Amino acid sequence: MKTIPGLSLVNEDLALVESKMREAPHENIEPLATALDVILSSGGKRLRPALALLTSHFYHPPGDKVISLAAAVEMLHTATLVHDDLIDNALLRRGNPTLNAVWSPGATILTGDFLFAWAANLAAQTENVRVMNIFAQTLMVICSGELRQLFRRSWREQTREDYDRRIYAKTASLFAAATESAAVLVGALKPEVQALRDYGQQLGMAFQIVDDVLDFVGSPKEMGKPVGSDMRQGIVTLPTLHYLEQHPDDELLAQIFEGRQADNPIIEAAVTRIRQAGAVETAMDEARAYVKRAQAALTSFPANGIRQVMLDLADFVVQRRT
Amino acid sequence: MKTIPGLSLVNEDLALVESKMREAPHENIEPLATALDVILSSGGKRLRPALALLTSHFYHPPGDKVISLAAAVEMLHTATLVHDDLIDNALLRRGNPTLNAVWSPGATILTGDFLFAWAANLAAQTENVRVMNIFAQTLMVICSGELRQLFRRSWREQTREDYDRRIYAKTASLFAAATESAAVLVGALKPEVQALRDYGQQLGMAFQIVDDVLDFVGSPKEMGKPVGSDMRQGIVTLPTLHYLEQHPDDELLAQIFEGRQADNPIIEAAVTRIRQAGAVETAMDEARAYVKRAQAALTSFPANGIRQVMLDLADFVVQRRT
Numbered sequence: 093m094k095t096i097p098g099l100s101l102v103n104e105d106l107a108l109v110e111s112k113m114r115e116a117p118h119e120n121i122e123p124l125a126t127a128l129d130v131i132l133s134s135g136g137k138r139l140r141p142a143l144a145l146l147t148s149h150f151y152h153p154p155g156d157k158v159i160s161l162a163a164a165v166e167m168l169h170t171a172t173l174v175h176d177d178l179i180d181n182a183l184l185r186r187g188n189p190t191l192n193a194v195w196s197p198g199a200t201i202l203t204g205d206f207l208f209a210w211a212a213n214l215a216a217q218t219e220n221v222r223v224m225n226i227f228a229q230t231l232m233v234i235c236s237g238e239l240r241q242l243f244r245r246s247w248r249e250q251t252r253e254d255y256d257r258r259i260y261a262k263t264a265s266l267f268a269a270a271t272e273s274a275a276v277l278v279g280a281l282k283p284e285v286q287a288l289r290d291y292g293q294q295l296g297m298a299f300q301i302v303d304d305v306l307d308f309v310g311s312p313k314e315m316g317k318p319v320g321s322d323m324r325q326g327i328v329t330l331p332t333l334h335y336l337e338q339h340p341d342d343e344l345l346a347q348i349f350e351g352r353q354a355d356n357p358i359i360e361a362a363v364t365r366i367r368q369a370g371a372v373e374t375a376m377d378e379a380r381a382y383v384k385r386a387q388a389a390l391t392s393f394p395a396n397g398i399r400q401v402m403l404d405l406a407d408f409v410v411q412r413r414t
Numbered sequence: 415m416k417t418i419p420g421l422s423l424v425n426e427d428l429a430l431v432e433s434k435m436r437e438a439p440h441e442n443i444e445p446l447a448t449a450l451d452v453i454l455s456s457g458g459k460r461l462r463p464a465l466a467l468l469t470s471h472f473y474h475p476p477g478d479k480v481i482s483l484a485a486a487v488e489m490l491h492t493a494t495l496v497h498d499d500l501i502d503n504a505l506l507r508r509g510n511p512t513l514n515a516v517w518s519p520g521a522t523i524l525t526g527d528f529l530f531a532w533a534a535n536l537a538a539q540t541e542n543v544r545v546m547n548i549f550a551q552t553l554m555v556i557c558s559g560e561l562r563q564l565f566r567r568s569w570r571e572q573t574r575e576d577y578d579r580r581i582y583a584k585t586a587s588l589f590a591a592a593t594e595s596a597a598v599l600v601g602a603l604k605p606e607v608q609a610l611r612d613y614g615q616q617l618g619m620a621f622q623i624v625d626d627v628l629d630f631v632g633s634p635k636e637m638g639k640p641v642g643s644d645m646r647q648g649i650v651t652l653p654t655l656h657y658l659e660q661h662p663d664d665e666l667l668a669q670i671f672e673g674r675q676a677d678n679p680i681i682e683a684a685v686t687r688i689r690q691a692g693a694v695e696t697a698m699d700e701a702r703a704y705v706k707r708a709q710a711a712l713t714s715f716p717a718n719g720i721r722q723v724m725l726d727l728a729d730f731v732v733q734r735r736t
Contacts, residue, residue, distance in 0.1 A: 119558050123565045175527060179520035198501035199564055201523055205497060206557040208530055212550035219543050228534035235528040236441050242521055243445045 098401040098408075102145040105154050105162070109141045112163035116210045127191060127203055131170060134188040139299070139405075140270045141166045146405070147274035147288050149398045157218045157277050164214035164227060165270045171207035172234055174200060179242075180325060184317060223273045230269040237261020241327070247349035248336075250328045256297075263303070264296030287389045291402065294386035299409050301379040304329035306414070308363050308372050314414045320359040323348055330378065334371040379410050420723040420730075424467040427476050427484070431463045434485035438532045449513060449525055453492060456510040461621070461727075462592045463488045468727070469596035469610050471720045479540045479599050486536035486549060487592045493529035494556055496522060501564075502647060506639060545595045552591040559583020563649070569671035570658075572650045578619075585625070586618030609711045613724065616708035621731050623701040626651035628736070630685050630694050636736045642681040645670055652700065656693040701732050 099106075113132055118125040141162035148154040154162070177185055178192040178200045192200045208231075215227040241258055244250065271292030275285040307322045308331050322329050326349055328336075336345065344362050347353040366372065383406045393399050421428075435454055440447040463484035470476040476484070499507055500514040500522045514522045530553075537549040563580055566572065593614030597607040629644045630653050644651050648671055650658075658667065666684050669675040688694065705728045715721050 117554065117558070119562070121558060121562050121565055124558070124561050172527075175523055179523060197519065199561070201497055201501060201526075202557060202561050202564060204523075204527075205494075205530070206554070206561060208527070209550065209553040209557045212534060213547075213554055216543070216547045216550040221538070221541050221543055221546070224543070224546050225535075225538045228531065228538040231531040232439065232528070232535055235524060235531045236439070236443060236446070239446050239521070239524050239528060240441070240443050242524060243443055 098404045099142055101149070101397070101401055102142050105145045105159065106138055106141060108154075108159045109138070109145070109162045109166065110135075112159050112214065113167055116206075123199070124203065124206065127195070130188075131174070131191065131207075134186055135166075135170075136186060138166060140169055140266060142405075143267060143270040143292055143295070144274040146398060146402055147271045147292075148278050150288075150393060151278040151280065154274075157220070158274055160214050160217035161223060161273050161277060162270070164211050164218070165266060165273070167207055167211035167214055168227070168231065168234075169266060171204050171211055172238075174204035174207060176238070178204070182317075218273075218277060220277060222276050226269050226273050226276070230265050233261050233265040237265075247326065247328050250333065252333060255328070255330060255333055259297060259300035259304075260293070263300035264293045267296030267299065268293035284393075287392065290389040291386050291406075294382045294389060295406055295409060298379045298382035298386065298406070301330055301375055301382065302410055302412065305331060305372055305375050305379070306412075308367055310414065318356070318359075320363045323362060324354055324359055326351070330375040331366050331371040334374045335366045335369050338369060338371075376410065383407065383410050420726045421464055423471070423719070423723055424464050427467045427481065428460055428463060430476075430481045431460070431467070431484045431488065432457075434481055434536065435489055438528075445521070446525065446528065449517070452510075453496070453513065453529075456508055457488075457492075458508060460488060462491055462588060464727075465589060465592040465614055465617070466596040468720060468724055469593045469614075470600050472610075472715060473600040473602065476596075479542070480596055482536050482539035483545060483595050483599060484592070486533050486540070487588060487595070489529055489533035489536055490549070490553065490556075491588060493526050493533055494560075496526035496529060498560070500526070504639075540595075540599060542599060544598050548591050548595050548598070552587050555583050555587040559587075569648065569650050572655065574655060577650070577652060577655055581619060581622035581626075582615075585622035586615045589618030589621065590615035606715075609714065612711040613708050613728075616704045616711060617728055617731060620701045620704035620708065620728070623652055623697055623704065624732055624734065627653060627694055627697050627701070628734075630689055632736065640678070640681075642685045645684060646676055646681055648673070652697040653688050653693040656696045657688040657691050660691060660693075698732065705729065705732050 110132070114128070116128055118128055144158060144162040144165055145154050148158040173185065174191055176182070177190040178197060181192070182190055183193040184190065191203060195203070212227070215224050218224065237258055238261070240261070244254070268289045269292070272285055272289035275288040280288065304322065307319060307329065310319065312318050323332065328349070332345070336342070342365070344358065344365065348358060348362055386406045387403050390399055390402060432454070436450070438450055440450055466480060466484040466487055467476050470480040495507065496513055498504070499512040500519060503514070504512055505515040506512065513525060517525070534549070537546050540546065559580055560583070562583070566576070590611045591614070594607055594611035597610040602610065626644065629641060629651065632641065634640050645654065650671070654667070658664070666680065666687065670680060670684055708728045709725050712721055712724055
């Protein structure tokens with residue numbers, strides 16, 4: 093687990109979240125127990141549960157139900173990754189072999205389903221109808237976003253609206269669900285719930301834009317995947333959108349997105365071209381604007397240490413290199 | 415949708431359940447809308463929602479929440495079938511092409527996930543924490559049952575206990591969840607909830623045994639699949655278990671289960687052998703015993719028309735030919 097500055101505040105809570113996730117009842121199915129261990133040990137930044145925990149701290153330290161919620165959110169995220177990696181035929185995630193790299197498609201699908209089920213159980217442990225509703229609705233948003241992406245229009249017809257909707261579905265919806273649900277659980281008032289949801293959502297939009305930018309500028313070693321992965325998969329992200337606005341007739345990109353070329357040197361040339369055109373910086377400006385909106389959502393909250401961590405966390409999202 | 419005798423009582427409710435299932439927000443993703451239509455139009459007997467509806471009728475006609483629950487149960491079942499067919503590479507279900515027969519694995523996985531999400535939303539519409547808990551737990555039981563099946567021990571080591579656990583996970587758990595949840599929603603007393611759950615569970619066990627038996631004696635045309643499908647996939651069901659108890663050294667079965675033979679004539683010869691040994695009749699005796707237990711669970715309920723339909727339904731389960 094990588095450390096994010098300022099998050100030491102919730103380190104102990106995060107350890108409880110890890111334990112909670114590991115309570116998954118594998119029922120002595122040995123390969124499942126092993127897979128769960130591998131999946132959970134190679135976990136990422138745990139940003140989503142951290143958002144739920146920080147939200148709780150505004151009111152009181154996280155109780156059992158917030159811990160369950162935080163675990164549910166991260167487990168839902170993990171479940172979607174298991175299926176995504178299989179669908180994308182991704183063999184590495186965070187430098188480790190994916191489940192589909194070592195298991196049959198069937199075993200991978202069922203393990204993903206099992207993780208969805210475990211996420212639903214963790215959400216149910218909150219014993220809060222509204223939270224369970226948010227949770228179920230977020231799952232719908234994520235799944236329909238992925239289907240929309242799969243059945244997307246041709247690369248030339250992709251609009252900024254398509255992009256915004258996609259990154260909301262893919263990332264911001266779950267960030268928003270994490271903060272909103274935690275706010276509901278601790279009994280926050282309606283405008284506070286809305287403000288905290290807003291913080292999560294804007295932060296999630298920024299996070300995903302940066303993720304997409306890192307596919308152009310990140311270090312392949314640190315990222316655990318080569319540059320231009322999205323382009324290789326035919327996915328138009330924000331830097332590409334900005335570049336295409338300026339260079340609608342670029343022949344190199346046409347070759348790539350129409351599936352005529354996908355060799356590494358071609359992809360790298362396109363990545364360089366987009367970077368040199370300043371499209372990455374324009375995208376980062378937008379990410380920073382989302383961060384400002386996330387921070388603005390917290391204006392009415394007390395200017396205490398918790399708020400400072402949440403403001404810093406937003407800054408970190410656009411400064412990160414992985 | 416096939417008609418089951420006596421179920422005309424819930425025909426109108428079932429029409430509401432169908433409409434409710436079709437409310438799935440496909441958000442103008444055209445291929446998803448089409449897939450949902452195909453999946454729902456080729457629906458099966460709707461036995462699981464019927465169980466929830468009948469349970470409600472013991473107390474009062476189903477309200478919106480029971481309709482949502484019934485739809486949630488059937489949608490969960492449908493979602494598992496979408497993934498199962500992909501994993502088993504089954505190209506036909508109820509005589510119609512499966513989703514994986516016409517779509518990519520990725521699209522099929524995501525559509526299954528979308529249906530799980532929709533099922534969770536429908537369960538959330540009951541606004542009942544206990545029902546949502548039952549729902550989430552049942553999903554866990556189903557998923558871990560499938561994983562256990564995938565990572566099963568060698569065919570010779572399969573025990574009766576393995577079989578019972580498998581058919582509980584695969585079928586009886588959801589039947590039990592349907593009746594239990596409906597009982598909870600209508601405010602049944604604790605012993606009544608338990609009795610109704612018990613009815614659903616015993617009925618589910620009988621139903622799955624009969625399903626497994628039909629793989630030996632059913633008409634391929636009516637079933638929409640060839641005989642011996644389970645054996646072909648290396649799955650040991652009750653008739654095979656009974657046969658192996660009497661003929662542990664059968665060479666034909668050894669050839670099939672060890673993957674040395676899977677040609678149609680070999681499978682058919684094995685099916686005939688198991689049938690002629692009386693193993694199918696022994697399995698049917700056990701299914702009938704489960705039916706008796708299901709019926710006994712209703713003893714303390716008023717001897718009204720609803721109870722009669724539920725008793726008849728149990729008898730139907732062991733009389734059906736498809």
